[in-house]
Amino acid sequence: MSHWYMLTLVGKDRPGIVAHVSAALFDGGCNLGEASMMRLGGNFTIMLMVEYEGNKKGLDDMLEPVADSMGLHRHIDRIDAELHHHLEPDVRITVYGADRAGIVARITGALAEAGLHILDMESSVAGTEQKPIYIMQIEGHAAEGIEALQSALDIVTSDGIEAQLESIETLIG
Amino acid sequence: MAVLEILTYPDERLKQEATPVGAIDDEVRTFIADLEETMDAGPGGVGIAAPQVGRFQRIVIVDCSKTRKPVPNHGRLFLINPEITQWDGMVVGREGCMSVPDYTGNVIRAEAVTLKALDLDGNEQEYHCEGFEARAIQHEMDHLDGMLFLDRLVSRRNDLFKRKVYQKK
Missing domain, CATH: 3.30.70.260 (ACT domain)
Structure with a gap:
């Protein structure tokens, strides 16, 4: 076994x-x-x-x-290995800005409340040591629709943090 | 009418090149009706190609009229011996396939294509398709050449061609 x-x-x-x-x-x-x-x-x-x-x-x-x-x-x-049951993302969110503590907590907190289930997340610290920038890419499932996520993002990205949200339309052929 | 069995990778027949249709007779039209029924029975498929059901002829059906978010489309297209005559732009999009269950990946496709194909009556038609419909046509036509979207995967993480670079001629 x-x-x-x-x-x-x-x-x-x-x-x-x-x-x-x-x-x-x-x-x-x-x-x-x-x-x-x-x-x-x-x-x-x-x-x-x-x-x-x-x-x-x-x-x-x-x-x-x-x-x-x-x-x-x-x-x-x-x-437990749940193979052959992939969840498909239907939304992609890119966030970037001058690096400082708290970006991830604020953004993902708002998105979670608006129904986001994160399936894939990657982030990098780029720029220079003097001026670091933070870049985060998320793919996930929008349980309450993409508009809810956009509204949440609009509220938390007002001060120098850029966030873009786009739907992922998966073609099944 | 019948729902046909869909071949799934690693079935080697999916790598086989399909041959052009000769005469479009009743037998071919009956097969196309079955192919259509098979596509409609599948989960959310926007297209199907004859090799996916083990018939190695150059026949494709595409229908992007029922996508979650409406996209420009020509309704239900029956494409026999299709040939793309022009490709414009490049764009990354997510694809999956009824012949490759439980996996999706990013693939670069032309943003717009012009193609010629015979219709069900054997008349040559020309179509200009863009966006999602153009992607569906390229995905299905790949099956005619023994290609799967797995052969064209690009990184899931880096969206190099996220912005459309479509140039109007």
Whole structure:
């Protein structure tokens, strides 16, 4: 009986991490599911669904050599794998402005109240050290309609934060 | 009339190139009626191509008249041996496919196309389509060449062509 686990790895980025980790998992009899790897502020980060016959301890022991050799912290959670049930986003929101604390909380708080279910979010700090800018891209499902989200955005984006909202019309052919 | 079975990837037949229709006889028209019924039975499909039901002839149906947000459209188009003669602009949009369940991705398509095709009576027609309808036609015509939207995926994260760059001629 196999189980699904969510494996999280974090460490200093360098080339070849995905190849080494996935080889170790394959050699250990694992199957991979969905994954998201991103480089965040020079750090390697990945969250990876792993299907494995054994228990969490067995998976942890299997990963210890490769994680240690590549300087990665690891974290493993037993999960339910709801594969083949993707939720489709119907709205995309882009937010940017001079970086300061509180942008995400204010914007996403207003959007959540207006019915947004965030399915995908990515943000970057760009610009220069002297003048950092914050850029955030969100895709989600508008449970209460896109107009409700637009109204919410109009209220919270009055002072120097730019926000654009557009609907995603997915073509099924 | 019958709802036909839709081939789903990794069925290798979806990679097969379709051949032009010769005579548009009753047998072809009966098939097209079945293809139409199959499209209407699907969940929200705006188009279907003959190879999706295992018939490798250059036949496509597109209907963008019932989208959630209304878009410019020509109603229900029956396109036999379609050929795109002009492409204008580029735009990214989200696509999925009845032959690729549970996945959608971003694809770059021409913002507008001009095409020629035979209608159900075998007469050549010319259409100029833009936006969502142009995207649907390009998606369905790809099936005729053994192409899936998976062959044209671009990044989900970076919307390089978000703004329309459509240039009027």
